Amino acid sequence: MNNALIFISVSISISLISFWQDKQKTILGLKKGLKMFRNIIVPFLNILILVSLLLYLVPPQLIVKYLGAGSGVTGFAIAAIVGSITLIPGFIAYPIAASLIKQGASYGTIAVFMTTLMMVGVVTLPLEIKYFGKKVAILRNLLNFVVAIVIGLVIGIIL
Amino acid sequence: MTQTQKFTPYLWVLLFAIFIIGSFSFGFTPGKVIYQSFAQSFIEMITFIPFLFIIIGLFDVWFxxxxxxxxxxxxxxxxxxxxxxxxxxxxxxxxxxxxxxxxxxxxxxxxxxxxxxxxxxxxxxxxxxxxxxxxxxxxxxxxxxxxxxxxxxxxxxxxxxxxxxxxxxxxxxxxx
Incomplete structure (x- = not known):
């Protein structure tokens, strides 16, 4: 909620300063922003629908069960795959990660899970393709998947 | 663009809305659970995305x-x-x-x-x-x-x- 408040106050202050400097430019800018928002709202809603369906099918308790203590290489692999496919909002993902640590999951597994959640998005791929084209979007996700595995392995070794 | 193509993007939203309304009227628990997590993510999104676009729009005209x-x-x-x-x-x-x-x-x-x-x-x-x-x-x-x-x-x-x-x-x- 705090993030939202910061965003709202920053954007309102910027709008006011902009309006004070140049009325016409500001109106044009706001119109442009609104148009982009209108274009994106339905694709975003579709993602949220998909995310909520996936969260139901793969509930946090299930994730904790498979990634907890002694899950080893299998746990690491499951973490990478689940993290890549789903898009779990931060306010759900971090509590899951914290309880996983408490239950004895390795730091490497947590790192790969959180990193794939943030950097790789199979659910958001259709939207990403609209922005970058098929080849680039898939390549970016593959590269970031490899990066996430490396991060997980390095964290697993050093922590 | 034909009429059908124009409405395809809304199809999922519409189906989802029907599913949720149905779940609540018939007491279908999974539907209610799905709606709760949808509502949470939706609130997370709607509280900052519109403002992000205000900033993007202004950035576009000023710089x-x-x-x-x-x-x-x-x-x-x-x-x-x-x-x-x-x-x-x-x-x-x-x-x-x-x-x-x-x-x-x-x-x-x-x-x-x-x-x-x-x-x-x-x-x-x-x-x-x-x-x-x-x-x-x-x-x-x-x-x-x-x-x-x-x-x-x-x-x-x-x-x-x-x-x-x-x-x-x-x-x-x-x-x-």
Whole structure:
């Protein structure tokens, strides 16, 4: 909620300063922003629908069960795959990660899970393709998947 | 565009709405659970995405391409990298919120490398997220993850630039 408040106050202050400097430019800018928002709202809603369906099918308790203590290489692999496919909002993902640590999951597994959640998005791929084209979007996700595995392995070794 | 194509994007939203209304009227528990997590994510999105677009729109009219290109374009070097990383750090929200920003950066003449470094930094260095991460997973974990991730996504940026050079790379504007 705090993030939202910061965003709202920053954007309102910027709008006011902009309006004070140049009325016409500001109106044009706001119109442009609104148009982009209108274009994106339905694709975003579709993602949220998909995310909520996936969260139901793969509930946090299930994730904790498979990634907890002694899950080893299998746990690491499951973490990478689940993290890549789903898009779990931060306010759900971090509590899951914290309880996983408490239950004895390795730091490497947590790192790969959180990193794939943030950097790789199979659910958001259709939207990403609209922005970058098929080849680039898939390549970016593959590269970031490899990066996430490396991060997980390095964290697993050093922590 | 035919009438049907025009309405396809709304199809899922419509089906979902019917499913949720149905779930509530017939007491179908899974539907209610799904709705609750949808509502949570929706509130998370709607409280900052519209304002993100206000900032993007104003940025678009105030900063001419030439000015931005000088700082984060092809010849911007290490300062350009630093600049997109700092820009990404001051944002919030899931990765899909970064795509429209990537489009604007592209439009303003950003180098390919810096667009992908921006996306990398967005996904793992956002200050609001780091705050939550430290709270839940501790400073040591957060620092280690950040320090390991930073050189890796800069490498991804260089790789993408090398790979996409002379390939007519574009970040499109999404229109529904």
């Amino acid at each position: 001419p391409k030439e000015a931005i290109e000088k700082h984060i374009g092809k010849d911007s070097g290490i300062n350009g990298i630093l600049m997109v990383i700092v820009l990404a750090m001051f944002q919030a929200g899931p990765l899909y919120g970064a795509f429209p920003v990537a489009h604007i950066l592209y439009k303003k003449g950003s180098s390919i490398k810096n667009i992908f470094i921006y996306l990398g930094a967005f996904s793992s260095l956002k200050i609001p997220m780091l705050g939550i991460e430290i709270g839940y997973l501790g400073l040591k974990f957060t620092l280690a993850r950040t320090i390991v991730a930073l050189p890796l996504f800069i490498t991804v940026g260089y790789f993408m630039e090398w790979y996409l050079k002379n390939k007519n790379f574009e970040v499109y504007e999404v229109t529904g």
